Amino acid sequence: MSAPTTDDLHAITEQVWLSYLDPEGVNPFLPSPDAPPSPHVIAAVSVTGAWEGHVVMTFSERAAELSSAALLGMGDDEVTPDDIADAVGELVNVIGGNVKSLLPDGSLLSLPHVVTGESAGNTRWPAAVEVCRLQGSWQDEKIAISVWTSKSAGEGA
Numbered sequence: 817m818s819a820p821t822t823d824d825l826h827a828i829t830e831q832v833w834l835s836y837l838d839p840e841g842v843n844p845f846l847p848s849p850d851a852p853p854s855p856h857v858i859a860a861v862s863v864t865g866a867w868e869g870h871v872v873m874t875f876s877e878r879a880a881e882l883s884s885a886a887l888l889g890m891g892d893d894e895v896t897p898d899d900i901a902d903a904v905g906e907l908v909n910v911i912g913g914n915v916k917s918l919l920p921d922g923s924l925l926s927l928p929h930v931v932t933g934e935s936a937g938n939t940r941w942p943a944a945v946e947v948c949r950l951q952g953s954w955q956d957e958k959i960a961i962s963v964w965t966s967k968s969a970g971e972g973a
Contacts, residue, residue: 819867819869819919819947819948819963819965820915820918820919820947820948820963821948822948822949822950824915824918824948825911825915825948825949825950825961825963826847826950828911828914828915829845829911829950829952829961830844830845831914832907832910832911832914833845833954836886836887836907836910837883837886837887837907837954838886838954843954843955844954845952845953845954845959846952846953846954847950847951847952848951848952848953848958849951850951850953850958851874851951851958851960852874852875852876852879852957852958852959852960853876853958855877855932856874856875856876856877856880857874857875857876857877857879857880857900857904857930857931857932858872858873858874858875858930858931858932859872859873859875859904859905859907859908859928859929859930859931860872860873860908860928860929860930861908861909861912861925861926861927861928861929862925862926863912863915863916863919863923863924863925863926864923864924864926865922865923865924866919866920866921866922866923867919867920867923867965868965868966869944869947869963869964869965869966870944870963870964871908871911871912871915871961871962871963871964872908872960872961872962872963872964873904873907873908873911873959873960873961874959874960874961874962875904875957875958875959876957876958876959877932878957879953879954879955879957879958879959880900880903880904880932881895881900882954882955882957883903883904883907883954883959884899884900884902884903884904887903887906887907888902888903897932900930900932901930901932904928904930905928905929905930906928908928909925909927909928911961912925912928913925915963943966944964944965944966945964945965946962946963946964947962947963947964947965948962948963949961949962949963950962
């Protein structure tokens, strides 16, 4: 497989939401055309080796708080900035690991990197092109998940 698709991202996201954020299935991730507004929170993992690129999750600030609270079993008013960094980092790590399982053997996953606030709006992926994107909402808050590949990896795929 050269790269995952939006359908792959949708299936992975549904599985992760049911496993980690919405085990009762009452607040599913709902695809929509709207992207998270700025300022927002970005969590990313890089894939290196046989396939090179990034898996990126972008959350509205409120979506990051809500998903962190759900993942950590806390009230959303109890979540600290460190909790948010840990939780959204873990979410992108799980989604990234599922994406990596679709890629050629020899692909490796980095540790997560999280950027918050105004600096998140300046995050760029130089020498990379977006392969697929899934945008949606969870509890009326916007989240986007995207997969990027390096231009050299994309040209050979």
